[in-house]
Amino acid sequence: MSAGLRVESAPDAAALTERIVERLIGVLRRAQEDGRIPVLVLTGGSMGKASLAGIAAHRDRGLVDWRRVRVLWGDERWLPAGDAERNDQLADDLLFGSVDFDPALVHRVAAADAGLSLDDAAAAYAELIAELDRIDLALNGVGPDGHLCSLFPGRDDLLRDDDAQPLAIAVRESPKPPPERVSLSFRALDRVERLWLLAAGAEKAPAIARVRSADDPEPLPAGRARGTVETVLWADEAALGRN
Numbered sequence: 577m578s579a580g581l582r583v584e585s586a587p588d589a590a591a592l593t594e595r596i597v598e599r600l601i602g603v604l605r606r607a608q609e610d611g612r613i614p615v616l617v618l619t620g621g622s623m624g625k626a627s628l629a630g631i632a633a634h635r636d637r638g639l640v641d642w643r644r645v646r647v648l649w650g651d652e653r654w655l656p657a658g659d660a661e662r663n664d665q666l667a668d669d670l671l672f673g674s675v676d677f678d679p680a681l682v683h684r685v686a687a688a689d690a691g692l693s694l695d696d697a698a699a700a701y702a703e704l705i706a707e708l709d710r711i712d713l714a715l716n717g718v719g720p721d722g723h724l725c726s727l728f729p730g731r732d733d734l735l736r737d738d739d740a741q742p743l744a745i746a747v748r749e750s751p752k753p754p755p756e757r758v759s760l761s762f763r764a765l766d767r768v769e770r771l772w773l774l775a776a777g778a779e780k781a782p783a784i785a786r787v788r789s790a791d792d793p794e795p796l797p798a799g800r801a802r803g804t805v806e807t808v809l810w811a812d813e814a815a816l817g818r819n
């Protein structure tokens with residue numbers, strides 16, 4: 577099953593972040609009340625940063641036992657550990673210092689200086705994804721070109737969604753730097769229960785219009801992803817082309 581796209585909007589990026597974080601806290605809290613350790617997939621980019629900072633500062637963050645949340649990333653840039661451009665470094669800088677996570681439940685993509693090849697790092701992440709019973713919630717920043725994770729438009733090699741496609745893939749010659757990355761594939765995103773697309777700012781408006789269109793002849797990657805329980809486009813007024 578996959579869920580159609582629902583739009584949730586707010587006047588600007590700050591108000592949008594507040595709404596996203598409030599809902600995120602509710603989703604994680606309910607999973608914990610059911611006795612589970614929820615799986616949360618983080619994202620990079622502008623709204624990824626805003627969400628991390630938003631969780632760290634939120635008045636209700638104490639409603640979640642963050643040591644009982646499993647954390648993954650939708651994609652990672654193939655750079656040395658500690659590089660400011662890595663997506664996990666954003667979480668180190670903006671979230672993990674303020675909120676107490678269990679390091680054993682924080683699953684980073686290997687760093688480029690860890691001694692693995694890019695392909696081996698992707699394969700190791702794919703194995704990890706394969707072991708998960710469920711993926712509760714995935715945050716996905718949408719790029720101005722309509723990419724999500726490191727799944728870029730026009731790259732048929734990355735956009736396959738068949739049984740032969742690994743759950744995590746090595747990305748080479750990415751149109752956005754750095755050129756090498758590891759990304760969840762559509763086959764992995766197909767397992768996500770609540771798939772959220774995040775977009776703020778006028779530069780995202782052309783891509784978001786296409787993501788919302790029911791009859792785009794060549795749907796953008798962000799327009800193809802669907803959660804099994806819900807698919808929500810969280811967008812501010814500018815990204816919706818309203819100002």
Ligand SMILES: O=C1O[C@H](COP(=O)(O)O)[C@@H](O)[C@H](O)[C@H]1O
Nearest residue numbers: 619620621622623717718719725
């Ligand atoms: O490269 C990436 O970019 C996007 C979104 O970036 P933005 O700055 O345009 O918001 C993000 O989806 C992804 O995780 C990241 O690696």
